[in-house]
Amino acid sequence: MKLINQLYKFATLLAKKRSIFLIGCFFILLSLSSLNFNGTPEYKESTLQNQINIAKISINDYPEINQDSKQVIIVKRNDSLISILNRANINRESIKKLIRAKNSKLLTKIKIGEKFIIKSNMSGDLKELIYQKQLTKGVEVKLLNAEYLVKPYKRETEIMPIYKKVVIEESLYVDGLKAKIPDSVIMDMAYIYGWDIDFTYDLRPGDSYSLIYEEILLDGERIKNGDILIAKFYFQGKELIATRFDQENGKSEYFSPNGDNMKKAFLRSPVNFSYISSRYNLKRKHPILYKIKAHTGVDYAAAKGSPVIATGDGTISYSSLKGGYGNLVEIKHSEDYATRYAHLNKIHKRASLGKKVKQGEVIGYVGKTGMATGYHLHYEFHVNGRHTNPLTVKFPNAKPVEKNELKNYTLNFLSRKKMIDNYEKLESRNEEI
Ligand SMILES: [Zn+2]
Numbered sequence: 001m002k003l004i005n006q007l008y009k010f011a012t013l014l015a016k017k018r019s020i021f022l023i024g025c026f027f028i029l030l031s032l033s034s035l036n037f038n039g040t041p042e043y044k045e046s047t048l049q050n051q052i053n054i055a056k057i058s059i060n061d062y063p064e065i066n067q068d069s070k071q072v073i074i075v076k077r078n079d080s081l082i083s084i085l086n087r088a089n090i091n092r093e094s095i096k097k098l099i100r101a102k103n104s105k106l107l108t109k110i111k112i113g114e115k116f117i118i119k120s121n122m123s124g125d126l127k128e129l130i131y132q133k134q135l136t137k138g139v140e141v142k143l144l145n146a147e148y149l150v151k152p153y154k155r156e157t158e159i160m161p162i163y164k165k166v167v168i169e170e171s172l173y174v175d176g177l178k179a180k181i182p183d184s185v186i187m188d189m190a191y192i193y194g195w196d197i198d199f200t201y202d203l204r205p206g207d208s209y210s211l212i213y214e215e216i217l218l219d220g221e222r223i224k225n226g227d228i229l230i231a232k233f234y235f236q237g238k239e240l241i242a243t244r245f246d247q248e249n250g251k252s253e254y255f256s257p258n259g260d261n262m263k264k265a266f267l268r269s270p271v272n273f274s275y276i277s278s279r280y281n282l283k284r285k286h287p288i289l290y291k292i293k294a295h296t297g298v299d300y301a302a303a304k305g306s307p308v309i310a311t312g313d314g315t316i317s318y319s320s321l322k323g324g325y326g327n328l329v330e331i332k333h334s335e336d337y338a339t340r341y342a343h344l345n346k347i348h349k350r351a352s353l354g355k356k357v358k359q360g361e362v363i364g365y366v367g368k369t370g371m372a373t374g375y376h377l378h379y380e381f382h383v384n385g386r387h388t389n390p391l392t393v394k395f396p397n398a399k400p401v402e403k404n405e406l407k408n409y410t411l412n413f414l415s416r417k418k419m420i421d422n423y424e425k426l427e428s429r430n431e432e433i
Helices: 002-013 018-037 041-061 081-087 092-100 172-178 183-193 403-432
Strands: 069-074 115-120 126-132 137-144 147-154 157-167 208-218 221-235 238-246 252-255 298-301 307-309 314-321 327-332 337-344 362-365 376-383 386-388
Touching: 081 092, 081 115, 092 126, 092 147, 157 172, 157 221, 157 403, 172 183, 183 208, 183 221, 183 238, 208 403, 221 403, 238 403, 314 337, 327 362, 337 362
Parallel strands: none
Antiparallel strands: 069 115, 115 126, 126 137, 137 147, 157 208, 208 221, 221 238, 238 252, 298 376, 307 362, 314 327, 327 337, 337 376, 376 386
C-alpha cells in the first residue's frame, strides 16, 4: 500500500500536466485492480516497482515541478494588478491576501511596458513578486510570517568612465565600431562634431579622435551607455575639444574650452555620414573641392533613398522640379541664409512650399533626377543670395556658456581635460613599452 500511496502522490503532483495525470490514474486503477483480483502480493509489488521506475524517469523530465516557478510579465494595455496575477495563475487566496496587505496600493499604478517578476508554487500560491518600474527601482513583495510585506526598493548603479582613442582609416563610424565604441556613443560624437566637421569631406586617414564616456553598471553588468564627458578631435592639424556641461537651466550641452557652444545654426552635412556611399574613398588625394568642382555646391554620393536632412531651421521656399536640379528643395533660413538640396528622388511631404522645417528633419531622399549621372545629393549654401562654399563657410554659434557660470564651467573643463590627458599619456607610455 505504501507504494500505491507514493504513486497517488506522484499523480497529484502532476495534476497540472493532464495527460500524465491520466496515465497516473491508469496506474492506480491498474494496481488497485491487481490487488483485488490477484492473490500473490510479491508479484504485484514487483510490477509496481517497474511502474515506479518508469515514474522516476518521467519525473526527471519535469524537474520544475518540485520548484517554485518564476514568470516575467510585461504590462499591456488595460492590464491591472489582478489581471496580471490571474495571467500568472496565482490563486484567489493569495490575490486577496496581497490586496489586503499594507502598502499594496504601491502595486496598483501600473504602466504599459513595466515588468512583473512573479514567483509561485504549483498550487498558485504567490511566493514573491518584483514590480520593476525602472531598471533600478520598483516595488517588491516578500512573504514574512505568512503575510505579504510590500515595500519599494532601489538598486544602486555604478558609473564607470571609459576612455577610447581611434585613428581613422575608413570613417569615424567604422573605425569607432572597430574600437568597440557602442553605436549610440559614436552617434553622439557625430552629433557633437557634426557642426564643425563634414565627415565625408574633412577627414583623412590618420586623423583621430579620443573620448571619455560613461558606462552605467548594475551588479557589475553594463545596462546602458551614459554621456560623453569630454572628446577631442584631431583633423587637418587642428584639435577640437568639446566638454559636456550641466547648466543651471537644467540643459546639458557641449562647449569648446572657452565656453562657445559646439552647436551652430547649421549642420555641416545634409546627409547623415552613415549613409554616405562607400564609393567615396578617404585615401584618395583630397581635391580642393570648390575649385575643382566648377559647379556651385558640394556633391554627396549616397545610396538611392538615403534621407536628406535640413541643415538648419527655416521655411521651404521652393519644392518642385527645376531643370537640371531635378527635384529641388530650397530652405530660407533667414534674410541672409538659404540652402538648396537637388536631384532628390522624392521630396518629403513636410517639405512642401511654405512649410516650416527644423534642423535635422528629413526633407527628401537621395536620387538622380535632373542632370545627374549617379545617385547623389547636390547641396548649395547661399549667403545674401550668393553661392558660398558650405564646407568652409563660418556658421553662427548657438548660445555660449552663461557669464555667471563660466567659472564653474572652466573648473569642470580643466578637471576633465586633465583626465583625458592622463589617459592619453598612459596609453602612449604603454605603446612605448
Ligand atoms: Zn553637384
